[in-house]
Amino acid sequence: xxxxxxxxxxxxxxxxxxxxxxxxxxxxxxxxxxxxxxxxxxxxxxxxxxxxxxxxxxxxxxxxxxxxxxxxxxxxxxxxxxxxxxxxxxxxxxxxxxxxxxxxxxxxxxxxxxxxxxxxxxxxxxxxxxxxxxxxxxxxxxxxxxxxxxxxxxxxxxxxxxxxxxxxxxxxxxxxxxxxxxxxxxxxxxxxxxxxxxxxxxxxxxxx
Amino acid sequence: xxxxxxxxxxxxxxxxxxxxxxxxxxxxxxxxxxxxxxxxxxxxxxxxxxxxxxxxxxxxxxxxxxxxxxxxxxxxxxxxxxxxxxxxxxxxxxxxxxxxxxxxxxxxxxxxxxxxxxxxxxxxxxxxxxxxxxxxxxxxxxxxxxxxxxxxxxxxxxxxxxxxxxxxxxxxxxxxxxxxxxxxxxxxxxxxxxxxxxxxxxxxxxxx
DNA sequence: CCTACCGATCGGTAGG
DNA sequence: CCTACCGATCGGTAGG
Numbered sequence: 001x002x003x004x005x006x007x008x009x010x011x012x013x014x015x016x017x018x019x020x021x022x023x024x025x026x027x028x029x030x031x032x033x034x035x036x037x038x039x040x041x042x043x044x045x046x047x048x049x050x051x052x053x054x055x056x057x058x059x060x061x062x063x064x065x066x067x068x069x070x071x072x073x074x075x076x077x078x079x080x081x082x083x084x085x086x087x088x089x090x091x092x093x094x095x096x097x098x099x100x101x102x103x104x105x106x107x108x109x110x111x112x113x114x115x116x117x118x119x120x121x122x123x124x125x126x127x128x129x130x131x132x133x134x135x136x137x138x139x140x141x142x143x144x145x146x147x148x149x150x151x152x153x154x155x156x157x158x159x160x161x162x163x164x165x166x167x168x169x170x171x172x173x174x175x176x177x178x179x180x181x182x183x184x185x186x187x188x189x190x191x192x193x194x195x196x197x198x199x200x201x202x203x204x205x206x207x208x
Numbered sequence: 209x210x211x212x213x214x215x216x217x218x219x220x221x222x223x224x225x226x227x228x229x230x231x232x233x234x235x236x237x238x239x240x241x242x243x244x245x246x247x248x249x250x251x252x253x254x255x256x257x258x259x260x261x262x263x264x265x266x267x268x269x270x271x272x273x274x275x276x277x278x279x280x281x282x283x284x285x286x287x288x289x290x291x292x293x294x295x296x297x298x299x300x301x302x303x304x305x306x307x308x309x310x311x312x313x314x315x316x317x318x319x320x321x322x323x324x325x326x327x328x329x330x331x332x333x334x335x336x337x338x339x340x341x342x343x344x345x346x347x348x349x350x351x352x353x354x355x356x357x358x359x360x361x362x363x364x365x366x367x368x369x370x371x372x373x374x375x376x377x378x379x380x381x382x383x384x385x386x387x388x389x390x391x392x393x394x395x396x397x398x399x400x401x402x403x404x405x406x407x408x409x410x411x412x413x414x415x416x
Numbered sequence: 417c418c419t420a421c422c423g424a425t426c427g428g429t430a431g432g
Numbered sequence: 433c434c435t436a437c438c439g440a441t442c443g444g445t446a447g448g
Contacts, residue, residue: 039334040248040249040250040334040335041248042248042250042251043250043335045425045426045427046426046427046428047425047426047427055433055434056433056434056435057427057428058428058429058430058433058434058435058436059433059434061427061428061429062433066427066428067427067428097414097415100414123331126247126248127248127251151414154414158416159416160414160415160416161408161409161412161413161414161415161416163405163408163409163414164397164401164402164405166393166397167390167397167402167405167406167409168405168409168414170383170386170387170389170390171383171386171406171409171410172383173386174382174383174384174385174386175378175379175380175382175383175386176382177382178378178379178381178382178383179378181378182375182378185374189372189374189375193372194372194375197371197372197375197376198375198379200369200371201369201371201375201376201379201410201413202379202409202413202414203413203414203415204369204413204414204415205369205409205410205411205412205413205414205415206305206308206359206362206368206369206371206376206410206411206412206413207305207368207369207411207412207413208366208367208368208369253441253442253443254442254443254444255441255442255443263417263418264417264418264419265443265444266417266418266419266420266444266445266446267417267418269443269444269445270417274443274444275443275444
């Protein structure tokens with residue numbers, strides 16, 4: 001009976017929110033993103049995760065259903081942020097070239113501020129299980145098409161060079177994912193300088 | 209005794225080279241690269257590999273020492289090709305901007321022709337074991353520094369814009385890794401067009 | 417080349 | 433929240 005009482009209290013603790021409204025589950029997802037980024041989804045074990053959270057592995061399952069739930073929470077969260085942003089930018093009444101710059105700056109800032117989630121969703125989405133895998137693939141394809149659409153609009157209006165739009169999208173998105181190394185190297189360059197450099201190179205190119 | 213005879217013949221077969229001088233081990237490494245690219249190093253099991261090679265899992269170990277050997281053969285092969293190429297280009301007596309373009313074209317062609325190895329070394333090198341891990345990290349850092357050095361040379365000689373060289377390197381290398389999606393989508397664009405588009409965007413930028 | 421098998425580790429559950 | 437434990441799967445070995 002005393003043991004039952006303890007387990008009851010402990011199970012309640014899982015549902016208590018701190019004053020910042022951050023639940024235990026949120027903490028687990030955050031630590032999971034860090035671990036998945038560091039070791040990869042498959043190589044990161046639930047025992048690893050339990051250790052950084054500070055509990056036994058079995059206890060994690062009072063807050064989450066499975067390891068794969070952690071991945072799809074991370075991936076779908078990122079996908080939704082991207083979709084919401086392009087919704088907003090597309091509806092604005094500004095030149096295509098400005099839309100592209102806005103989208104680039106959004107991606108750059110995401111990579112600077114929420115880079116763990118973004119890197120995980122970028123690199124580990126293949127390990128999603130259905131139906132989340134198909135859903136993610138769908139959102140991603142749609143996003144890239146819409147991005148390419150904006151570039152094509154800019155080409156038609158002679159705001160930007162005549163290049164293959166899907167190729168340009170790939171270059172942009174992947175170039176920005178390179179910011180990960182910026183985090184690793186703790187370089188002297190500031191986040192603001194990094195952002196300006198990236199936009200300059202991508203929009204204006206290297207050539208003088 | 210008959211069984212011993214069979215096993216003796218079979219073990220010999222492992223060392224026989226075909227007329228193209230491709231050994232059994234080469235085939236295993238090639239299939240491993242494909243598998244590692246598709247599922248990731250950790251998620252790809254030796255039983256998966258055995259199946260695509262067409263033998264039992266245990267038989268693989270007549271040709272290789274371990275799973276990790278497969279990864280470091282792939283990664284070091286790519287690293288050496290990169291190092292050899294920058295050795296060559298650095299020693300040429302041409303403007304820095306041309307050196308950069310040559311390096312870019314080399315990377316683009318690598319991603320078009322040997323993309324499985326390149327992607328695996330890019331994405332899975334973290335799973336290397338020592339001393340290969342340190343070695344790879346070292347080669348990689350050196351390569352990026354030399355690449356940045358060429359860009360800085362170009363800036364000094366006013367051949368290219370004044371931007372942060374390490375950032376430019378990150379953008380270039382990551383942008384090119386985006387070609388992976390080109391393979392997946394079987395797009396209408398040709399390899400040659402892809403190459404020209406990428407060089408145009410990276411050297412001259414999007415802006416008209 | 418195969419069959420047979422090993423110890424380690426995995427994600428996850430039962431029960432309190 | 434924990435302890436105890438399960439079946440599945442892993443990389444790899446022994447032996448012929």
